[in-house]
Amino acid sequence: MDQLPVHDRGVDGRALVTREEHLPVVVEPQGGAEAAPAPDAGQQNKAKRDVPPPPRARVLIYALVPLGLAVAYGAYGHWAESARAQDARNQTIDSVPEIRTAQAKRDNKPTELVLPAQTQAFDYANLYARATGFIVERHVDIGSRVHRGDLLVRIAAPDLDQQLVQAAAQLGQVQAAVLQARSQVEQAQANTSLAKVTKFRETTLASQGWETKQNADNSTANASVQVANVDSARAGVTVADANFQAQLAQVQRLQALTAFERITAPFDGVITTRNVDVGDLVSADSASGAPAFTVQSDDVLRISVQVPQSGAVGLHDGLDASITVPELPGRTFHGVVARSSVALSPVNRSLTAEVDVPNPSHALRPGLYVNVTFKIPRATPAVIIPSDALVFNSDGMQVAVVQDDKLHYRKVTIARDFGQTVELSNGLDGGETIGLDVPAGLDDGAKIKVQPPEQDKKRGGGDQTASK
Secondary structure, eight states: OOEEEEEEEOTTSOEEEEEEEEOOOOOOOOTTOOOOOOOOHHHHHHHHHHSOOOHHHHHHHHHHHHHHHHHHHHHHHHHHHHHHHHHHHHHHHHOOOEEEEEEOEEEOSOEEEEEEEEEEEEEEEEEOOOSOEEEEEEOOOTTOEEOTTOEEEEEEOHHHHHHHHHHHHHHHHHHHHHHHHHHHHHHHHHHHHHHHHHHHHHHHHHHHTSSOHHHHHHHHHHHHHHHHHHHHHHHHHHHHHHHHHHHHHHHHHHHHHHHTTEEEOSSSEEEEEEOOOTTOEEOTTOTTSOOSEEEEEEEEEEEEEEEEHHHHTTOOTTOEEEEEOTTSTTOOEEEEEEEEOSSOOTTTOEEEEEEEEEOTTOOSOTTOEEEEEEEEOOSSOEEEEEGGGEEEETTEEEEEEEETTEEEEEEOEEEEEOSSEEEEEESOOSOOEEEESOOTTOOTTOBOEEOOHHHHHHTTOOOOSOOO
16 A cells, blocks of 8 residues: 555644555556455445544544533523523413402591600699798608698798887887877867857857957857867878878788798698708798798699690590509509690690599609500591501502402591501591502502411411501
8 A cells, every 4th residue: 555645734724743644545457357356345444443533633622522511501501591580470470469458447436545744743832931030940851741731840030020029019109199199089079169169158248249249259260270170180090090000011011921930831742842951041032042842742643745636626624544654564543634725836736735633542753754545536437457558659658459359559648647557537438458568569450369367367467457
């Protein structure tokens, strides 16, 4: 066989390796000689397989096979992901959501309104000294319970006592002057009577010629003078009486001031403040300073509460109220609305109401923070729904009403928010079946499935009917 040169070439076409490969050569017979038998195809293919491939071709094969497998795997993964996304999209389009439902309830029971408030003493008084002097006795302290008229402290005021003694002595002098003035009136009246008698006599004698006319005229003038003296004496009595009344008022004023040397309780209550002690100097009419005592009555407490406009319309005197204190769990106190401001404050649109609470056991104390619960009658029945039935979107506040397994949105207006439930002023009539926790994106008329109550309870939903 002939040997033919074979060149292995690289990527750029240049020869890399030159080698000789033995290839079979077929020689045809000449003349009439019988042709030699040609090798069969199987032998030729075996000869070709026995020839080893060039080294560079083997490297390329080893590199392309993994690459092809990676491309095939990536294409299959992309196809599988697209198929799953299409299936999910088809399921979303064809799926019908399952939601919970509840009934909108029409309620005409009183509205329960709970408001914060503060207890106050029914009577409250700051006691100041009205007499200047020193504290010589103190009979009470902070926390002492007192009754009306009980002595709290006694003040020694010698200056005031001496003023009273002097005023009483001056009153005696004025009283003597009154007696003197009245005596002068009696004397003037006697002189007037004598002057009238003398006038009559001398006038009679003068008319008979037994007395001169001049003497008769003098008697007449003297009688007129005596009458004027009586009027003057009576005016003196009036002045003396006025002086007596003025001095008596001065004595009474000093007596009242000396009575303030004893500070007494104005009503039954408890001493909550004490700012004086034995030996302290106190000044009269020092209302600008600290009071000597503060007394508060706690047999009945006032509870002042600010009622918002939503509850002010139905609030009235005599309405029952329940009071609870966080520090007294399990106890409820009862009172009634005793008075209110009637008008609402323009600042916060609230009405000031006072609840009187009997406190015979003194369990409640002035200044406590409490919760007051009113049951305000409704003017008209209202619709109550759960809070999770509300749907807020671009169209505003709505509720999804379920009819024939379809959703129909209705606009609603909230009148009161009770937390887990809300009261509507319009939008529903009551009795409608409404959806709870409606998924976003459901259009009006969308089909839904109503979740069975048993399944709802297993999921922890419980009774989802609207309750106040």
